[in-house]
Amino acid sequence: MQSPLLDHAALTGDEHFALQNPQMLRVVLDGRTSVLARSGAMVAHTGRVQFTGWAPPTGNGRGRGSRRQQPTALDLMRCTGTGTVYLANLGRHLHILDLRRERLTVTSTYVLALDSTISWQVVGVEGGERIAGVGSYSLELTGTGKLVLMTSGQPLVMRVEPGRYVYADADAVVGWSSGLEVQLQAQSSNTEAWRRRGTATEGWEMAFTGSGVVLVQPSELLAPQRVPVR
Structure with missing residues (x-):
């Protein structure tokens, strides 16, 4: 058989x-280390690899918050063994x-995989529960x-410098340097902008100030929707 495929x-x-x-990750496991990956992200593997459910241990600062919150924040599986795993x-x-x-x-x-040596804590952006992104x-x-x-497509990295604000659509923001000060603000006084993706031209934006970077994807999480006022 012959084909460019x-x-x-x-x-x-x-x-x-x-x-x-660009759309597929290759992870080599040597039998000594493990990798945490988004549940269901494995598309192929070779060798003797095991996939097990994973929950953050308590008392070490990783995944802080109640156990009830953690599956919502990040649903992971542990990949162990010897072989190659392909994730997408x-x-x-x-x-x-x-x-x-x-x-x-x-x-x-937007998290696909990470080394088990990385820790995290769940944080909130004030008012962020109302914003899709x-x-x-x-x-x-x-x-x-x-x-x-x-990211959905190739991203844009915007550098934030002291005294200069950087703004981005809340539905397109993937991540930012943790030291940045973040504010949410409506882009329109239209009452529907306060709903999830209302009829305003743009709904919510995030304003960043300080020193660091902001990662923005060329796609909004949800397409604009018309939401009737009730």
Whole structure:
């Protein structure tokens, strides 16, 4: 059989986290380390690999909050064993970040995988439970290890400098440097802007100030919807 399709054979190498292609992650397990991945994200694997449900341990600061909250914040499975695991989710573009004790806040929806050495706590943006993109929970991650984020398309990274505000549609924001000051504000006085994706041209935006970066995807979580006023 001959076809350009056959050019997309599995890559080789022993790098722990690597991209098979822009929408697929390749994770090499050596039997000594484990990886946490979004439940259901495995699309293929080789070798002797086990996938088990995972819940954050109590008392160590990882995944702070009640046990009832954690599955909502981030539903993970642990990948262990020896072999190669391929992870993906809805064809989203993937980005590997190497955290070195930095603090990064991300919307949990956009986390695909992370090293088990990374810790997080659930944080909230005031009023964020009313906004589709911000949601009820964001995660402040810290530690040393690899973190893999997902975006719908290639993202935009906006640098925030002291004394200069950066604004982004709340439904398009993926994450930001945790040291930034964040405010939510309506982009319109139209009462429907206070509803989830109302009829205003734009609904909610996030304003960032301080020093750091903001990661924005070229897609809003929900398409604009007309919501009748009642």
